[in-house]
Amino acid sequence: METALTRLVGVRHPVVQTGMGWVAGPRLVSAVANAGGLGILASATMTYDELKSAVEEVRARTDRPFGVNLRADAADAADRAELLISAGVRVASFALAPSRELIATLKDAGVVVIPSIGAVRHAEKVAGWGADAVMVQGGEGGGHTGQVATTVLLPSVVDAVDIPVIAAGGFFDGRGLAAALAYGAAGIGMGTRFLLTEESTVPRAVKDAYLASGLTDTVVTTRVDGMPHRVLRTDLVSALENAGSARGLLRAVRNAARFRSLTNLSWAAMAREGLAMRRNHKLTWSQLVMAANTPMLLREGLVNGSTEAGVLASGQVVGALRDLPTCEELITRVVREAGEIIGGLPR
Numbered sequence: 213m214e215t216a217l218t219r220l221v222g223v224r225h226p227v228v229q230t231g232m233g234w235v236a237g238p239r240l241v242s243a244v245a246n247a248g249g250l251g252i253l254a255s256a257t258m259t260y261d262e263l264k265s266a267v268e269e270v271r272a273r274t275d276r277p278f279g280v281n282l283r284a285d286a287a288d289a290a291d292r293a294e295l296l297i298s299a300g301v302r303v304a305s306f307a308l309a310p311s312r313e314l315i316a317t318l319k320d321a322g323v324v325v326i327p328s329i330g331a332v333r334h335a336e337k338v339a340g341w342g343a344d345a346v347m348v349q350g351g352e353g354g355g356h357t358g359q360v361a362t363t364v365l366l367p368s369v370v371d372a373v374d375i376p377v378i379a380a381g382g383f384f385d386g387r388g389l390a391a392a393l394a395y396g397a398a399g400i401g402m403g404t405r406f407l408l409t410e411e412s413t414v415p416r417a418v419k420d421a422y423l424a425s426g427l428t429d430t431v432v433t434t435r436v437d438g439m440p441h442r443v444l445r446t447d448l449v450s451a452l453e454n455a456g457s458a459r460g461l462l463r464a465v466r467n468a469a470r471f472r473s474l475t476n477l478s479w480a481a482m483a484r485e486g487l488a489m490r491r492n493h494k495l496t497w498s499q500l501v502m503a504a505n506t507p508m509l510l511r512e513g514l515v516n517g518s519t520e521a522g523v524l525a526s527g528q529v530v531g532a533l534r535d536l537p538t539c540e541e542l543i544t545r546v547v548r549e550a551g552e553i554i555g556g557l558p559r
Contacts, residue, residue, distance in 0.1 A: 244278075370397065385532075423535075
């Protein structure tokens with residue numbers, strides 16, 4: 213299925229696996245790439261050396277295009293961009309808008325730049341700075357999310373920019389791909405659907421918790437890191453919602469120390485990144501400290517398999533998912549269904 217996205221990045225199908233922290237590792241990314249989609253490696257929870265090793269592992273598993281998600285506000289963002297360039301990575305994606313200079317550096321080296329955005333004005337900004345495409349996530353999506361539904365946000369962004377738009381937030385099957393294409397998108401991005409595949413390294417017990425969830429079993433909370441975050445409704449999330457601010461801040465400080473130890477970041481580097489986050493998102497100081505919760509609480513659930521002590525980011529589509537296909541089976545099914553739907557529409 214050829215679209216502006218497949219032509220831009222060189223994949224066979226307009227299906228993107230999003231860069232989910234602790235989930236989108238070499239095994240999942242390479243499986244998506246080999247199935248004809250665009251797999252995106254999540255690097256925000258990796259050190260520089262871990263990212264280098266992960267890129268090398270993906271390269272060993274596939275010869276097809278893939279991407280890496282970078283934190284634009286990271287202290288070593290420029291170094292990581294140079295790593296992508298030297299390794300010949302096809303796509304750089306961003307959860308936060310990269311600077312005009314970083315976009316130019318990557319584009320000049322032939323790397324396709326695809327920021328993720330949640331508002332029309334953000335799409336217009338990065339398009340004006342030279343981004344090659346944008347991924348737009350509506351409020352149905354998992355993790356950090358906004359208030360506007362994909363069905364409203366997507367056509368608004370398509371109308372506002374003249375670069376390919378990838379639709380994310382609420383997609384899990386061929387009907388979604390057909391609908392996104394009808395809205396004017398060039399493809400779809402899926403996170404929760406790829407988390408629930410055979411190649412995903414998320415522990416089986418955690419996958420079972422996702423599969424047992426219904427359409428109303430996610431909640432958008434600000435008590436994880438101070439920003440709206442869509443996660444599964446668990447006992448821990450309920451406890452965070454009900455905890456006093458002092459208790460939440462103490463937990464966040466402890467997790468900040470754990471995250472620093474895990475990633476080998478210096479306190480100075482974490483402070484620089486924190487100040488950039490505070491500036492870019494207009495966070496209060498208490499929200500900034502709370503943001504330290506995110507990496508460690510997600511790791512506890514998605515890596516260590518603890519549904520009691522971890523936070524499980526999830527899109528609303530979780531309530532519609534009941535199987536664990538391989539990436540090959542999933543992408544083939546999505547594209548086939550979309551083709552059948554499009555071919556069967558009245559003319």
